[in-house]
Amino acid sequence: MPGMANDAAHIKNVTTPSPPVGTLVIVAPTGAETAKADCPQLPTTLAELVETAVACEAAGAALIHIHVRNAQHLPSLDPVLLRETVQAVREATSMVIQLSTGGSVHDPLEKRLTVLDAGPDSCSLTCGTTNFGDDVFLNPYPFMAQLYRQAQEREIVPEFELFDLGHVAALRRLIDAFGLPYGGKVHVDFITGVPGGMPGTPAALLAGVQALPAEVTSWAATGIGRSHLPIAAAALASGGHLRVGMEDNLNFAKGRPVQRNDELVSRAADLARLMQRPPLTTEQARAMLSVKDRRTA
Ligand code: KMH
Ligand code: ZN
Numbered sequence: 001m002p003g004m005a006n007d008a009a010h011i012k013n014v015t016t017p018s019p020p021v022g023t024l025v026i027v028a029p030t031g032a033e034t035a036k037a038d039c040p041q042l043p044t045t046l047a048e049l050v051e052t053a054v055a056c057e058a059a060g061a062a063l064i065h066i067h068v069r070n071a072q073h074l075p076s077l078d079p080v081l082l083r084e085t086v087q088a089v090r091e092a093t094s095m096v097i098q099l100s101t102g103g104s105v106h107d108p109l110e111k112r113l114t115v116l117d118a119g120p121d122s123c124s125l126t127c128g129t130t131n132f133g134d135d136v137f138l139n140p141y142p143f144m145a146q147l148y149r150q151a152q153e154r155e156i157v158p159e160f161e162l163f164d165l166g167h168v169a170a171l172r173r174l175i176d177a178f179g180l181p182y183g184g185k186v187h188v189d190f191i192t193g194v195p196g197g198m199p200g201t202p203a204a205l206l207a208g209v210q211a212l213p214a215e216v217t218s219w220a221a222t223g224i225g226r227s228h229l230p231i232a233a234a235a236l237a238s239g240g241h242l243r244v245g246m247e248d249n250l251n252f253a254k255g256r257p258v259q260r261n262d263e264l265v266s267r268a269a270d271l272a273r274l275m276q277r278p279p280l281t282t283e284q285a286r287a288m289l290s291v292k293d294r295r296t297a
Helices: 046-059 081-092 109-118 141-153 168-176 202-210 225-237 260-273 282-289
Strands: 024-028 063-066 098-099 124-125 131-133 134-137 157-162 185-192 218-223 241-244 251-253
Touching: 024 260, 046 081, 046 260, 063 081, 063 157, 081 098, 081 109, 098 109, 109 185, 124 141, 141 157, 141 168, 185 202, 185 241, 202 218, 202 225, 218 225, 225 241, 225 251, 225 260, 241 260, 251 260
Parallel strands: 024 063, 024 241, 063 098, 098 124, 124 157, 157 185, 185 218, 218 241
Antiparallel strands: 131 134
């Protein structure tokens, strides 16, 4: 090319920002919405959950987002079950353990705050009320503020769950009011495709990403149901991390139900490797999120 000083210089792109070197793969294996009777392979017992956690860690997941079920396989915020679960998963894996404070749409706000008593490394913190199918997932600002403060005091790293664009503004308000979360990092997760929340499209995801406060240090995304793969691809292409799991998606492909959570983790890990952003190890994930090491406590 005329005027080109060095033959290869024109293919050395120095104007594109480098993406994060690795990919945090989060697994959400159970959730609160699917009935065991409808999906017997859903991990609902402690033994099933621990087996799932071990398999997902081996497949590349570094953070597990946990909803606990009781002996009847129903969603539960029982403090004993929560403590036993945290302890068992902590003994069996090195994954960052995140407890859901969202629970099910039927859980009262006061009870959702008590989840922190179980001593997780991380907790979900949804940044606003959302229509959730025919139900309402309630997250009024005073509840969010209380959860934010309590997580700071207990040195638990929140993952800010954003179901809608307005949730980005609520995150801004929380940071302005209370400063940075414990550890100084701000990690968010876009949950797209919930009927009532932001659509599970790359365009909606990228609108959210562009609106994020400057304090955000990492973001992940998941798409519910059939938006699972497009959102994973869009997140990887845009510098985001991934959440997968049966909480969000019960079909591996059309007509092919998910049998095990680690199938979804393996596919996400493969995609991440293909995009030159291999799955983060649990130690890398702990450093990225600045979680407190509770493993020897
Ligand atoms: N089960 C949903 C109503 C969270 O874990 O924090 C709420 C949810 C979010 O799953
Ligand atoms: Zn959840």
